[in-house]
Amino acid sequence: MTTAQALEWSAPGGSGVPADRLATLLGRDTLHPPLYASLALGVRALVADGRLPVGARLPAERDLAAALGVSRVTVSAAYRRLREDGWADARQGSGTWTRLPEASGVVAAWIPGAPRQGLLDLAHAAPSGPPEVADAYTAALAALPRYLPGHGYLPEGLPELRARVAERYTARGLPTTAEQVLVVPGASGGVTAAMRALCGAGDRVVVEHPGWPNALDVLAVLRARPVPVALDPGDTAAFVAGAHRAARQTAARAAYLVPDFSNPTGASLSAQDRERLVVSLQQQDVTVLADETMVDLALEGQRVPPPLAASGRPGAVVSIGSLSKSVWAGVRVGWMRAERPLLSRVAAAMSREHGAMPVLDQLAACALLDGLDAALVRRREQLREQRDVLVRALRTALPDWGVPVPDGGLALWCSLPPGTSSSVLADTCEPLGLRLASGSRFGTGHAFDDRLRLPFTQPPAVLRAAVDVLAAAAGASAGRAPARSPLVL
Template sequence: MPPGADQSTAHGLATLIGPVPGLPGPLYAGLARRIRDLVASGSLPVGHRLPAERELAAACDVSRVTVASAYRVLRDEGFASTRHGSGTVTELPEAVSRWGPPSSSPGVLDLAHAAPEAAPQLAAAYAEALTALPAHLSEHGYAPNGLPQLRAAIADRFTARGLPTEPDQVVVTAGVGDATATVLETLLQPGDRVLVEHPTYPGVLGMVSAAGGRCTPVPVDPADPDGLIRAARLAARQSSPRLAFVIPDFSNPTGARLSATGRRRLAATLWQQGVLTVVDEVAAELHLDGAGLPPFAAGLPDAATVTVGGLSKAVWGGLRVGWLRTDAALAAQLGATLVRRQLSVGMLDQLAATVLFGQFDAVLDQRRAQLRERRDALVSAIGGLLPDWEVSSPAGGLSVWCRLPAGISSAALAAAAAPLGLLLAEGRAFGTGHAFDDHLRLPFTRPADELRRAVEVLARVQAGLRSGAVIGAPARPLAVV
């Protein structure tokens, strides 16, 4: 936000909007588009009362009819509503999914999903799990809330990372998404607000909507991740959210990481505002440069957060084992929701996960080394073949967040790359409204040679889009996923 721009006043909002006469198209359309972009990016919080038409018209030096028409467009598009006694208030339209399921089609390189291949220890872990399985075959085969030995292993991992945890604070789920959906299903009421980082993981946007909630975006700047604190404090005051969903370590898709001080301040801010924080730690231990940081929940009351995590990124997406960690009483409540839905996670998967926790440091060391090599290869290839793309090397996680050059749309890139065997997720999948079409997430979860060839395809596609030429078939098929 520009210095001195108090968005609660007509003058402050006019400062954020900028000169209206300089906007393209009809004045009312340009004004509506600018306000819409401020709401979609999170720069203007959801639930914010817009100035009266006459006041904003004077501040922007346009007619009242222009402002009235702009407000009408915003209401028609779902970015504003009229509330009795509150005037025109900012809103967000229902999320539209632009992110499909992973592809396993021959000849397709799937870079729409950040999903590495299985860790080398996985097959042996299943073999060992099979030897342990007969001891359970005389029982019913269900383990509500998770096998005791697996819950103890997860609790021990939290404790070793600086967050003392008992097994009864842990519930085992069928992956991180299952854990997140369980929290939302249990705790959200229709219409409840959820603070989300912006951009964020596409899955959570859909899950909030499915649970009847409404997302309130909070901007994330990879260059200043601790700036999230200021924006979250303002959004919490103005929209009274029930929950917040944060990825403090290597946020998906930006790769931003909150500092140790930043996470303490954000955690305390949300707790003081009465907001329960759902903390996604799926990439927390995938630090590629430097060391790990304390868990977000460290130092807070256990009931202040629900931390979700899983083995999909460190081990394999096909191993559907995740977890949630919180206060024991809340864990029991969340576990009851899970039991109503699916009774138990598969026994063999849980036994294999227990084996893997016994060698988890070795698993992580190998995965980090692999991802570090692939990250460097991808960043180097982008720098060599797409020098007009803005990209920085993240200190961890699984992907880079690229700012595209002017005039290049991620939706157009994704559409043109698909016939060439390259599957991409357009930038808008990671945001609300119309945001982030000028960005593209590229995971570095495939081998280096596949990543280099993917960048070659992107360079060809971009050149074709700029020239208006039709993109032809690839010179050679891309690797099978």
């Protein structure tokens, strides 16, 4: 989706969602009988995960029918189902518009919704919080009285936290001072703030393909244009060459990259890859935004190469990190490592939006960073066990699936057998108690419908039960067996 389209679709007077664009997002070859129900589910999924804005006008029935190669009766029935279920509204003289059902709990964005009884969410890779989180907040409460005499506004972040982050960068091979660190509201907040500072409407931004959905969504809101470059974990040198060509051919303004255990592929760039990539992009005046959220999740004891910024001149790379994956997403503390001119602009913009980061959370982050290395030993052991359980279960129950074993990160990027659609699997699994994200959520258009990302962030028993449902759903979608009863844990 382009940004201009995203904004236009949500505007009351906009021209609405183009039929060919919606057909591309839905996937013309992923509809399954009954077609009207499959079409309604597809539109609902696009609204629920934020790819279709709430309040967007859907295409005329005749236009969408032609774009999808189905009858107008099918589209009419699908729109009727959406209206009946609260996912659409008809406005006389204005067509059909997307909406959210009342009390649905859906946030219409790429984040997990509120937990629902009997529903296992494997759409998102979010590990549970360890005991260290509670201990950190206890320590933070004890330290808080020292800060109460002040006004509590720290636009650039708590000095003690910035110093700790700088120390960790220095230890990784990138000399850093506290003045080069800005505290931000989680990695997503940092990525959004950096993208706003680096690019605007019409600017080209090189991105990994597949890649993190929220980054694509932010670019859409900014009306920037993503330039996707294929990323294969087995050939990262080809990605480096592709990024160089894409930047040169499109006059890209910036590049958004995840150099360590990329989401969803698990790919990592070698030290040589990093140097070649950064040198190439800085020669073309392309600023690199390096998302380092996964850097601490090396699961095989390997040493992660120095940060991307260690290979470039000052200002060539903006680094973003957080505690959301290594510790817990409920700790909404992240950081940006860059040069002072950019940090000052970002800090001013963030202050206008939300004042400053909570002092208590930053104190807790200090405590968590102090004990992070020890906590990571346990976190990695847990993730490694869960990864291996999920791999074994998948290879036993679904031997025709391609199940790679990443050496870090939080998820598997599985390849499906010919003719198997991740969109159809997601549709089939939801009523059985298992929520999945279709592979296309990680790309532009409807690419990767033959892929499925499966996080290994749940306990082993839950992962085995989820694979049982997946196997039943795969059999049902292929017409081999009836779907089983809902997930029971």
